[in-house]
Amino acid sequence: MKNVLSRILILLSSIVFFSLSSPVNADSGTASPSGAESTVQEEASSGSAKGAGSDDEIESEASREINYIRESLQLPKRKNVLVAYFSRVGENPGVGVITKGNTRIVAEEIAKQTRGTLFEIRTVKDYPESYEACLALAKKEQAKQLRPELAENIDITPFDEIYLGSPVWNEDMPMAVYTFLEGHDFNGKVIRPFNTHEGSGDAGFVDKIRGAAKNAVVKPIFSVRGGMAQYESFKLPFAVKTWRTAESIRQSEALISNFK
Ligand SMILES: Cc1cc2nc3c(=O)[nH]c(=O)nc-3n(C[C@H](O)[C@H](O)[C@H](O)COP(=O)(O)O)c2cc1C
Structure with a gap:
């Protein structure tokens, strides 16, 4: 009996304890645990x-x-870097018929690395697809020192660093590149030239550019075979980076321009 009474007491005190310690939700009237x-x-x-x-x-x-x-x-484009280039599709020595120009491939890699603005130097009149026909026309233009009309131009005022790319045509730049250079004021601008070729190397482009772009500061050239740009383009990111870095640490121009 005593045992039963003590159990009832424990049960009652438990009920009282829990009803006091559990807060009641005022809205619903239900207890929260x-x-x-x-x-x-x-x-x-x-x-x-x-x-x-x-x-x-x-x-x-x-x-x-x-x-x-x-x-x-x-990352946004860098406003002060321009990558201007001339490049032609069609038949080229060493690479056959190509649908994307060798110089353009290099230009795109430079633009990628520098986040610069790409600009293609195009003439109103296209050059022939056949190598022989193009060479004949190039020679004629060179002999007469023509300045072919450009299809499009660009205001270079906002750019202070200009990467300039060109193929070698009969040991010189296509005359259209001179049209571009002579059509702008390069005062206070830095030109970083690059070219593609099939054996002529830098072809004296640095001096030619210095002569045409008066007042520009012309830096060492990155010179590469068109065939490498076209068919071994996986080498370009490193080669371009080496040139840009080497230039900034003032390594020799020969070392860079002889890059194969
Ligand atoms: C008309 C013409 C003339 C060329 N003359 C030379 C030359 O004198 N020396 C040389 O190394 N390569 C010469 N080449 C080869 C080009 O420089 C080479 O294929 C270059 O990569 C072409 O660049 P692109 O595809 O951007 O136009 C000539 C190509 C053409 C179409």
């Missing part, structure tokens, strides 16, 4: 109480973050 959980529930329900507006806020915050990361990864 603990204060801490009640707070989490309140936050959750207050969030859902705000409904779509709050979700929108979270979403726009997330998209702001994503845009920020995207912008940081897709």
Whole structure:
């Protein structure tokens, strides 16, 4: 009997204890198991109480973050770097008939590394696809020192660093490159030349550019075989980077221009 009474007492005191310690939700009248959980529930329900507006806020915050990361990864173009180049598609010695010019391939790699603006020096009149016909025309233009009209021009004022690319045509630059050089004021500009060739190397381009672009500071040239640009372009990123870095640490021009 005594045993039974003590059990009833324990049961009653437990009921009283739990009814006092469990807070009652004022709205629903239901008991929450603990204060801490009640707070989490309140936050959750207050969030859902705000409904779509709050979700929108979270979403726009997330998209702001994503845009920020995207912008940081897709680095903007560098406003002061121009990569101007002349390049021709068609038949070329050493590479056959090509659909993307050798010099253009190098220009694109430079633009990629420098985040510069690409500009193609194009003539109003296209050059022949056949190598022999093109060579004959190039020689004629050289003999007469013609300055073929360009299809498009660019204001170089905003650029202070200009990468200038050209193929070797009969030991010289195509006359259209002179049209470009003589048509602009290079005062205060730095020109970094590059060329592609099939054996002539730098072909004295640095001096030729110095003569045509008065007042420009002309840096050492990056000279590469057209065949390498065309068929071993995987070597270009390193070669271009070496040239640009070497130039900045003043290594010899010969070392760079003899790069094979
Ligand atoms: C008309 C013409 C003349 C060329 N003359 C020379 C030359 O004198 N020396 C040389 O090494 N390569 C010469 N080449 C080869 C080009 O310089 C070489 O193929 C170059 O990579 C072409 O560049 P592109 O594809 O950007 O036009 C000549 C090519 C052409 C079409």
